[in-house]
Amino acid sequence: MSEHIHLLPLHRVSVTDAAAWHRVVAASMAHDVPGVPPPGPGHVHAQLTKPALDSHRLTWLATATDGTAVAVTGLRLFTSPGQDHLAELELHVDPAHRRQGTGSRLLSAAVAACRTESRRALITEAAAGSPGEAFCERWGFHRAMTLDHLLMRLDRTDEDTHLRQAADAEHPGYRLTGWTGTVPDRLADAFAAAKNAMNDMPVGDLDYGNVTWDADRVRAMAQVISDRGDTLLTTAAVHDDGTMAGYTEILLPRGAPTRAQQYDTAVVPAHRGHGLGLWVKAAMVRRLRAEHPGVTEIETDNAEDNVHMLAVNHRLGFRSYRRTHEFQLDVPAP
Template sequence: MSEHIHLTPLHNISATDAAAWHRVVAASMARDLPGVPSPGPQQIHAELTKPTLDSHRLTWLATRTDGVAVGVAGLRLFTSPGRDHLAELELHVDPAHRRLGTGSLLLSAVVAACRAEDRRSLIVEAAADSPGEAFCEERNFRRALALDHLILHLDQLDEAAVLQAADAEHPGYRLTGWTGTVPDDLAAVFAAAKNAMNDMPVGDLDFGTVDWDADRVRAMARVIADRGDTLLTLAAVHDGGTMAGYTEILLPQGAPPRAQQYDTAVVPAHRGHGLGLWLKAAMVGRLRAEHPGVVEIETDNAEDNVHMLAVNHRLGFRSYRRTREFQLDLPAA
């Protein structure tokens, strides 16, 4: 049946293209990720049309002969030093049109683009024990990282435990926070703390490294704001002026009830003082005070990241699904 599917590279994405993309993603996620909210039409449009940080995106739409979209593929090509070998794939096929060759057609186009862009590593995430996982394994992707996804229901908190963690004394440290772009006086030390994420567990992924500086943290905040999302940050600042750690929460546009945990990191020299738990507990308090419409937070951790998993479990996060990161190695031609 694959000969009846037409692939269209999308260069100037129209509202019609974005709506078709949304329908495919929503159908795919409803089948493979029940209980996980799919991005809304406006989110999809923003993701497809707004600039990304240190990367560019290629997109394809797969349609039947009658013009109905049945599959989509988005390829993010990283461009910064340390990650310019890497590409990241998102691929969805409408469940009603699977096993007919559409996914293979899309993947062939993606792999050809990776080779043209001189990429050696293609990574993709798939729900554990899902059709996406089987698709990857059948096409020589290798399992590289297992992720545990957790949910914190804010109406089921152990109030006393969270309050105790948020109010715990940490001599020599103070909390500060902001919405959106980091204040100028903290930009450099925030960038230095961001570099602590380079030692997070990534399994066997050829993920590369990211070199953060003040300009890059400002650029990241602009990218998030431009697509209509809100980024909240809390940081622990040491008396000496360095930033010891931070935690970030993303509120997707449209004020949905589920917030997404972004980075949480503690700088190596400041680990062992309970700062991660303090920061995350304080962020829960901030969310409840400033964004009462948020009722749950989703996060994910590598299954071997035992320290952060322990912190999240202490706060009341509970595992609810698993995903796996797969990597396709693309030898040089």
């Protein structure tokens, strides 16, 4: 029963705590989203111990009487001016220990922390049709957005003609550039300006706020990713006047990943309608194949109403394989 479960706030996460956290997450994901690779132990340890960008993290570990970890939850509290009303929840319960009230106790602890930290919106993600979706609905979260997850196999050849045509298409007045990790100083201001184009991405009914990017912030983001052992690749289209018109980012998790994760793709409003999004993404696929041949697939996700980017991804060869829902709980003021 739940009274035999101990909730422990983790003020400093040890190697043992991180390993226990990883075991719970891996068991939870294997049950709820089979076929989706869980984060590796090193990734989990870095996530729990390394600083995040413009946010801080609260964590709880739930253990049985014998000390075995049975559930975990993390609460990311955003701190930038445009998002300091917002918190993001991650909650996993080992399937062998569910339906005993542990998840509800962890959620109550997270909501109480949101009130203490004056957060009005708590968001989380759950796979469509999963126990997590039912849990969110039971506790009063409302569905705010649906995401379509897509995969692209890089070892297939039937889409290569489309990719080659997209990557080799001429775009007068624009040139491609790229980098690994931190943006070069000469491009930092232009990249930050382009980053602000992400503020008009579809977010459904989420009270997500917005973020203002500058050169220092894009450098800080790259440093956070590097510190946790991941690799960030960026390919961008630059206009003849020096404006960065669009870009795409790919994250390679630490180790030797076979699946890359799509990060941002954006085209600045003044440069839309020229096929630049398709161009930079096709160029990124070509770059991945050349520089990281061990990567065999890319995962991305798009809001289901982001019809333009979905069309771009399908044209490149991405195929839908699962859906998730973004949920939001409106937290009353204390």
